[in-house]
Amino acid sequence: MSELEIIEYIRKQFPIRNKEIVKGIGDDGMVFRNGYVVSVDSFYEGVHFDRTYYTMEAIGHHTMAAALSDLAAMGARPVCALVSLCCAAGMRLEDIKALYSGFKVLSKRYGFDITGGDVVRGPGFGLSITVIGKARSVMERSGARPGDGLYVTNFLGLAEVGRHVLRDKLLHKEYRDSIKQHLFPEPRFHEARSIKKYASACIDTSDGLSTDAMHLAEESKVRIIIDAEHIPIHSEVGEFCTNHHIDALDHILASGEDFELLFTAGNVPRQPGLKIFKIGHVEKGRGLYLSQKGRTILITPTGYEHLKP
Amino acid sequence: MSELEIIEYIRKQFPIRNKEIVKGIGDDGMVFRNGYVVSVDSFYEGVHFDRTYYTMEAIGHHTMAAALSDLAAMGARPVCALVSLCCAAGMRLEDIKALYSGFKVLSKRYGFDITGGDVVRGPGFGLSITVIGKARSVMERSGARPGDGLYVTNFLGLAEVGRHVLRDKLLHKEYRDSIKQHLFPEPRFHEARSIKKYASACIDTSDGLSTDAMHLAEESKVRIIIDAEHIPIHSEVGEFCTNHHIDALDHILASGEDFELLFTAGNVPRQPGLKIFKIGHVEKGRGLYLSQKGRTILITPTGYEHLKP
Numbered sequence: 001m002s003e004l005e006i007i008e009y010i011r012k013q014f015p016i017r018n019k020e021i022v023k024g025i026g027d028d029g030m031v032f033r034n035g036y037v038v039s040v041d042s043f044y045e046g047v048h049f050d051r052t053y054y055t056m057e058a059i060g061h062h063t064m065a066a067a068l069s070d071l072a073a074m075g076a077r078p079v080c081a082l083v084s085l086c087c088a089a090g091m092r093l094e095d096i097k098a099l100y101s102g103f104k105v106l107s108k109r110y111g112f113d114i115t116g117g118d119v120v121r122g123p124g125f126g127l128s129i130t131v132i133g134k135a136r137s138v139m140e141r142s143g144a145r146p147g148d149g150l151y152v153t154n155f156l157g158l159a160e161v162g163r164h165v166l167r168d169k170l171l172h173k174e175y176r177d178s179i180k181q182h183l184f185p186e187p188r189f190h191e192a193r194s195i196k197k198y199a200s201a202c203i204d205t206s207d208g209l210s211t212d213a214m215h216l217a218e219e220s221k222v223r224i225i226i227d228a229e230h231i232p233i234h235s236e237v238g239e240f241c242t243n244h245h246i247d248a249l250d251h252i253l254a255s256g257e258d259f260e261l262l263f264t265a266g267n268v269p270r271q272p273g274l275k276i277f278k279i280g281h282v283e284k285g286r287g288l289y290l291s292q293k294g295r296t297i298l299i300t301p302t303g304y305e306h307l308k309p
Numbered sequence: 310m311s312e313l314e315i316i317e318y319i320r321k322q323f324p325i326r327n328k329e330i331v332k333g334i335g336d337d338g339m340v341f342r343n344g345y346v347v348s349v350d351s352f353y354e355g356v357h358f359d360r361t362y363y364t365m366e367a368i369g370h371h372t373m374a375a376a377l378s379d380l381a382a383m384g385a386r387p388v389c390a391l392v393s394l395c396c397a398a399g400m401r402l403e404d405i406k407a408l409y410s411g412f413k414v415l416s417k418r419y420g421f422d423i424t425g426g427d428v429v430r431g432p433g434f435g436l437s438i439t440v441i442g443k444a445r446s447v448m449e450r451s452g453a454r455p456g457d458g459l460y461v462t463n464f465l466g467l468a469e470v471g472r473h474v475l476r477d478k479l480l481h482k483e484y485r486d487s488i489k490q491h492l493f494p495e496p497r498f499h500e501a502r503s504i505k506k507y508a509s510a511c512i513d514t515s516d517g518l519s520t521d522a523m524h525l526a527e528e529s530k531v532r533i534i535i536d537a538e539h540i541p542i543h544s545e546v547g548e549f550c551t552n553h554h555i556d557a558l559d560h561i562l563a564s565g566e567d568f569e570l571l572f573t574a575g576n577v578p579r580q581p582g583l584k585i586f587k588i589g590h591v592e593k594g595r596g597l598y599l600s601q602k603g604r605t606i607l608i609t610p611t612g613y614e615h616l617k618p
Binding site for chain 1: 341351
């Protein structure tokens with residue numbers, strides 16, 4: 001059973017009938033005719049975060065940033081969030097206060113409110129975050145056109161390096177950016193505002209470059225070619241991969257949770273103060289291809305599968 | 310640590326700043342200025358439902374009805390729902406299809422769409438449902454006024470009887486209404502439409518009469534007096550309580566999940582086809598009181614506490 005099978009089943013069984021809804025399942029969020037965008041993400045201890053090195057503040061920041069990232073990917077500004085907490089035995093009020101202090105940093109930074117939620121007991125610690133944003137027009141996954149370039153807002157693969165470093169207790173000072181990206185990712189609202197007028201399609205890199213690029217290709221019904229030589233490699237990713245005898249490209253294609261914006265556009269003028277890399281292009285056809293050393297080959301997504309044990 | 314402590318903490322830490330939000334934490338749902346109402350509820354196996362007798366269809370129906378009930382209590386019509394699934398090991402696509410068939414019955418009956426969600430692995434089976442509704446004006450918990458009557462839309466205590474009957478494998482045919490109320494509760498949209506023009510405050514009976522009435526009293530800053538002699542007792546509740554040497558009134562004060570509407574109003578004209586019982590009244594002051602055999606005594610809520618093990 002894959003996430004895709006489930007989504008396809010639900011999509012077929014529940015065609016949208018309310019006229020006030022312009023987009024249902026299949027994008028980063030659902031979209032109302034009046035411009036409200038809604039997205040839900042759930043996170044559980046042991047699956048989505050590891051409390052041996054995650055503080056409650058970091059869990060709050062990480063999960064809220066991950067949820068908000070879906071709004072950024074659609075070009076919406078955040079309005080509010082509802083948090084449903086699943087409390088494990090032994091949870092204290094202090095833990096919850098620390099979790100919320102992680103939310104508060106982002107709430108202040110991006111001006112959204114915490115407007116509700118739910119608190120229940122459950123089989124383990126986890127939380128489900130509903131974020132609501134607003135946009136005059138939304139960026140969708142389905143707008144990529146042949147001739148567009150493929151762009152990304154930053155380096156990729158850092159968060160996954162950070163996860164390994166923290167889990168395996170490697171030397172922290174050598175992997176500062178990676179650790180920050182894993183514990184405290186930043187929703188790319190600022191970048192989204194800058195690229196919105198140029199982008200034809202957009203997604204956030206939550207599941208890994210190959211899987212997220214495949215989503216763009218599928219929803220837009222185009223072929224996407226990733227240009228291996230143009231993928232920027234952060235020095236920490238390079239070092240980590242060398243030390244661990246991993247191919248840096250393979251690492252980047254498979255590693256999620258950077259929450260960068262992966263988008264297509266006809267042309268993107270230089271954006272002062274923003275890192276934007278062109279890492280491929282869009283063609284007629286279908287599927288995901290990798291161009292490397294003069295050869296272009298069909299590749300299979302290797303990113304995160306939500307239901308794999 | 311109680312749910313109330315957590316809610317109070319969040320309320321203080323996160324005062325609402327966005328002008329498009331007219332109500333945040335503290336009611337059945339949050340409310341946007343444009344009339345959209347949003348509520349989130351989470352449910353986990355072993356805490357909120359028991360799979361030894363709950364089919365996946367029944368889980369779908371029960372959880373969606375419980376989530377929708379918050380919209381009914383605010384007098385909103387349902388527009389859409391987003392479902393975030395937490396999958397335990399061994400979960401099959403067939404299980405998920407059955408769960409969604411439970412959603413579908415209600416989706417057809419009340420005309421709302423399933424517009425998104427999330428599917429992740431977790432420590433056990435559970436789900437979080439975000440429901441979005443719309444209302445020209447909402448019923449809140451805070452509007453009860455001295456002089457109002459206290460009303461409820463149906464019998465209370467049935468769902469809890471149903472839970473006992475199914476768990477303890479009692480004779481089903483003697484407890485048909487109770488079992489139906491436990492497995493397949495009905496969100497009271499129809500009733501909400503009828504009472505909305507009269508109701509000054511409203512809540513759904515999810516945590517038990519005493520706890521829910523206390524919420525109305527606290528949010529409205531009034532005293533609520535429940536009149537023991539006027540609480541209607543369904544024959545199945547009466548029989549169950551007699552057989553188990555439980556006081557029926559104590560049972561009803563403590564038993565939640567009926568998802569009826571508990572509301573206050575100056576006067577409610579007879580509603581053809583609707584069961585509406587007057588079970589108390591509102592006075593100046595604070596707190597929850599029970600009037601019985603000529604005496605009126607202060608009582609403590611005995612309903613469901615979400616974080617009690």
